[in-house]
Amino acid sequence: MCGITGVFDTRGQRAVLPAVLRRMNDSQHHRGPDEGSVHLEPGVGFGHRRLSIIDVATGQQPLFNEDGSVVIVFNGEIYNYQSLIPELQALGHRFSTKSDTEVIVHAWEQWGEDCVKRFRGMFAFALWDRNQQVLFMARDRLGVKPMHYAVLDDGMLLFGSELKSLLAHGGLRRDIDPLGVEEYFALGYVAEPRTIFRQALKLPPASTLLVRRGQPIPQPKVYWDVRFTLDSRATEAEACEELLRRLKESVKLRMIAEVPLGAFLSGGVDSSAVVATMAGLSNDPVQTCSISFADPQYNESEFAQRVAERYRTNHHVEQVDSDDFDLIDTLAALYDEPYADSSAIPTYRVCQLARQHVTVALSGDGGDETFGGYRRYKLHMMEERMRSSLPASVRTPLFGFLGRVYPKADWAPRVFRAKTTFEGMARTSVQAYFHSMSQIRQPARSRLYSQRLKSELGGYSAMEVFNRHAARAGTDDPLALIQYIDMQTYLVGDINTKVDRASMAHSLEVREPLMDHELVEWAATLPSALKLQGGNGKKVFKKALEPALPHDVLYRPKMGFAVPLARWFRGPLRERVRSSLLQGPMLDGGWFNPAEIRQMVQDHESGRHDHSTPLWSLLMFDAFLRQSIGEQPARQEAA
Known part of the structure; x- marks a missing residue:
C-alpha cells in the first residue's frame, strides 16, 4: 500500500524539476512512511511513497522492466500475483523481484491495455513505456484505491493518489467547480469523475487512461462492469454453500502479507463473517480491533466481544468519547475536498487503534451493496410496490401534493414522518432513490444556494449522476438497479474514500474481501429474492453464516458508525x-x-x-x- 504521484509532459520532453516532484511525493508521506523514491527522465517524473507489505526486501518503486524502458508506480495489491508469475515466466519474462508490482510491468509488456483484466485486487497505477511513448493509468474495478489527475494549461499532466499531491505541484488552479458543489451538498461527496476543482478529475473505477505523447488526451476507457443477470438457478442451500466457498477463497487471498495482519470487528454481520473466516484459515489467533462508544445508543461493542470470544481472537477495544469532534480540521486536511460522512470520525479512530497492532487489516466493507443489506433497500422496495400499483398520471400529482403540504416532523415518531415517503411516491424509481440518498434535498438545496451559484449551475442537478449510472445498469429489477447505482456512487465516493483516507492517514492497509470482483460478479447472478425477502436483507449471506455466528449478531437491527451530530x-x-x-x-x-x-x-x-x-x-x-x-x-x- 502506497502513495503515488507524477508529472508527464503530454507535448514534449520538458524537464520536471526535482524539487517539485519531491514536494508532490512528500505531501503523501503518510501513505508510505517506509521508503520514498523518485524517477526522472525527459518529460517524465514519477514519485512513490512505500508502505512495505509484500516482498519487503526487494519491492521498491519506481520499478522497471529488464531494459528499463517501462517504469511503474503502483498503489494497492494484486492478490493473484503468485499465479501470474509462472504464467508470465513461461511466456519469456524474467523477474528480478517477488513483488506484485513487477507482475504489472510484465503483464503490460505481454497484454498491453488488457493487462488489467487479468488482475484480481485493489489497485491504482501509472506506468511509462518509453518505447511506445505512452503513459498508462488504471484503477481497480470497484474503486477501492484512488487516482486523481489533471491536465494543466501548458499540457503537463499531473497524477496522484490524493488531490494534495496535485495541489503541491503549484500549477493546478484552485477554481471550485460549481457542479462539484451541487454534488457534494446532494450526496455528501463529489462523485467520480469530478473533483471539487474544475481542473482536476478522478479516474473512474474499472477504467484506464492511455495518453500518447503528442496526441490529444482521450476519455478514460471502461474495462469492466458488473451485470445483474439474476439468472442463477441455484437453490438456497446451494447458494449458501457456494457463498461460503467464495468467501473463504477471497479472505485467504487477502491474508497474504509479510507484516502483522488483523481485522476490524464492529459486531456487525460483515466484519464478523470476515473474522470467522479468517479464524478458520489461521493457526494463530486473529488480531481484531473494535471501538466502543460512551453513548449506548451508538455502542455495539458487546456484539464484537461475543464474536471475539467465540473465535478466541486477540481483541483490542478502545472507547471513543461521544464528543469526539476535534477531528473536523484533521479530516478536511485528509480528504482535500469536502466530504460529509460523519462516520469518518469513528473510522479514523478504529484505524488509529488498528495500526498500533497490525499493518494490514481486513474489513467487511461492500457486503451491503453486494448482498442487499441496507435498511433503505427495504424501504425503497416497499415504495416501489406502491409506485407500481398506481399509474404515474395519478401517483405523481396526488403524492406530489401530499409531499408539499405534509409537515417535516423531525420531532415525531418515525411512523408519522411521512413527508419523505409522499415525496418519493411522486417520483420515478431512480428519482426516488436519489431523493432518499440526498444529504440535503430539493428544494432545500435551492434555498441554500445563492443566485450566483444557481446561475453557474445552469440547471445542473446531481440527479444526473444517478441517471447516468442507471442508464448503464442493464437491469430493470428494482433492487438490482439501486444496488448497481450504489456500487457506482456511494460505495466508491463515500465508503471507499472514507476508508482509504482514514487508513492511510495511519499508514494502515485495509483489504476488503467482500469487494472481490469475482464474488461480486457471482452475487449479481443471484435472484433478488435471495438478497431481500420479507424485510430481511442479505438473506442468503446471513443464512450461510448461521452455523458460524450468533443469531443476534446476524439478525439484529443494523447500527453503523453514527455520531450524535444533533446534540453536538x-x-x-x-x-x-x-x-x-x-x-x-x-x-x-x-x-x-x-x-x-x-x-x-x-x-x-x-x-x-x-x-x-x-x-x-x-x-x-x-x-x-x-x-x-x-x-x-x-x-x-x-x-
Missing part, C-alpha cells in the same frame, strides 16, 4: 457552527444564501427542526475552504 450542534459545537457558518469564507465566497444558513442554525438550536446533516455538510465545506483554498504553495518553480 446544540451543545459543544454550537459556537463552532456560529463562527464558521455565519461569517468568514463560507459567506465571503458568495456560494450560499446567508439568511437561509442563519435560519437553519436558529431552527436547529431551538429544537424546531433537526438540521444536523446539512449543518455538518456546511461545517465540513467551511473546513475544506479554510484548509485547501487558504493554502497556496509556491507557483514560480512549477513544471
Whole structure:
C-alpha cells in the first residue's frame, strides 16, 4: 500500500524539476512512511511513497522492466500475483523481484491495455513505456484505491493518489467547480469523475487512461462492469454453500502479507463473517480491533466481544468519547475536498487503534451493496410496490401534493414522518432513490444556494449522476438497479474514500474481501429474492453464516458508525457552527444564501427542526475552504 504521484509532459520532453516532484511525493508521506523514491527522465517524473507489505526486501518503486524502458508506480495489491508469475515466466519474462508490482510491468509488456483484466485486487497505477511513448493509468474495478489527475494549461499532466499531491505541484488552479458543489451538498461527496476543482478529475473505477505523447488526451476507457443477470438457478442451500466457498477463497487471498495482519470487528454481520473466516484459515489467533462508544445508543461493542470470544481472537477495544469532534480540521486536511460522512470520525479512530497492532487489516466493507443489506433497500422496495400499483398520471400529482403540504416532523415518531415517503411516491424509481440518498434535498438545496451559484449551475442537478449510472445498469429489477447505482456512487465516493483516507492517514492497509470482483460478479447472478425477502436483507449471506455466528449478531437491527451530530450542534459545537457558518469564507465566497444558513442554525438550536446533516455538510465545506483554498504553495518553480 502506497502513495503515488507524477508529472508527464503530454507535448514534449520538458524537464520536471526535482524539487517539485519531491514536494508532490512528500505531501503523501503518510501513505508510505517506509521508503520514498523518485524517477526522472525527459518529460517524465514519477514519485512513490512505500508502505512495505509484500516482498519487503526487494519491492521498491519506481520499478522497471529488464531494459528499463517501462517504469511503474503502483498503489494497492494484486492478490493473484503468485499465479501470474509462472504464467508470465513461461511466456519469456524474467523477474528480478517477488513483488506484485513487477507482475504489472510484465503483464503490460505481454497484454498491453488488457493487462488489467487479468488482475484480481485493489489497485491504482501509472506506468511509462518509453518505447511506445505512452503513459498508462488504471484503477481497480470497484474503486477501492484512488487516482486523481489533471491536465494543466501548458499540457503537463499531473497524477496522484490524493488531490494534495496535485495541489503541491503549484500549477493546478484552485477554481471550485460549481457542479462539484451541487454534488457534494446532494450526496455528501463529489462523485467520480469530478473533483471539487474544475481542473482536476478522478479516474473512474474499472477504467484506464492511455495518453500518447503528442496526441490529444482521450476519455478514460471502461474495462469492466458488473451485470445483474439474476439468472442463477441455484437453490438456497446451494447458494449458501457456494457463498461460503467464495468467501473463504477471497479472505485467504487477502491474508497474504509479510507484516502483522488483523481485522476490524464492529459486531456487525460483515466484519464478523470476515473474522470467522479468517479464524478458520489461521493457526494463530486473529488480531481484531473494535471501538466502543460512551453513548449506548451508538455502542455495539458487546456484539464484537461475543464474536471475539467465540473465535478466541486477540481483541483490542478502545472507547471513543461521544464528543469526539476535534477531528473536523484533521479530516478536511485528509480528504482535500469536502466530504460529509460523519462516520469518518469513528473510522479514523478504529484505524488509529488498528495500526498500533497490525499493518494490514481486513474489513467487511461492500457486503451491503453486494448482498442487499441496507435498511433503505427495504424501504425503497416497499415504495416501489406502491409506485407500481398506481399509474404515474395519478401517483405523481396526488403524492406530489401530499409531499408539499405534509409537515417535516423531525420531532415525531418515525411512523408519522411521512413527508419523505409522499415525496418519493411522486417520483420515478431512480428519482426516488436519489431523493432518499440526498444529504440535503430539493428544494432545500435551492434555498441554500445563492443566485450566483444557481446561475453557474445552469440547471445542473446531481440527479444526473444517478441517471447516468442507471442508464448503464442493464437491469430493470428494482433492487438490482439501486444496488448497481450504489456500487457506482456511494460505495466508491463515500465508503471507499472514507476508508482509504482514514487508513492511510495511519499508514494502515485495509483489504476488503467482500469487494472481490469475482464474488461480486457471482452475487449479481443471484435472484433478488435471495438478497431481500420479507424485510430481511442479505438473506442468503446471513443464512450461510448461521452455523458460524450468533443469531443476534446476524439478525439484529443494523447500527453503523453514527455520531450524535444533533446534540453536538446544540451543545459543544454550537459556537463552532456560529463562527464558521455565519461569517468568514463560507459567506465571503458568495456560494450560499446567508439568511437561509442563519435560519437553519436558529431552527436547529431551538429544537424546531433537526438540521444536523446539512449543518455538518456546511461545517465540513467551511473546513475544506479554510484548509485547501487558504493554502497556496509556491507557483514560480512549477513544471
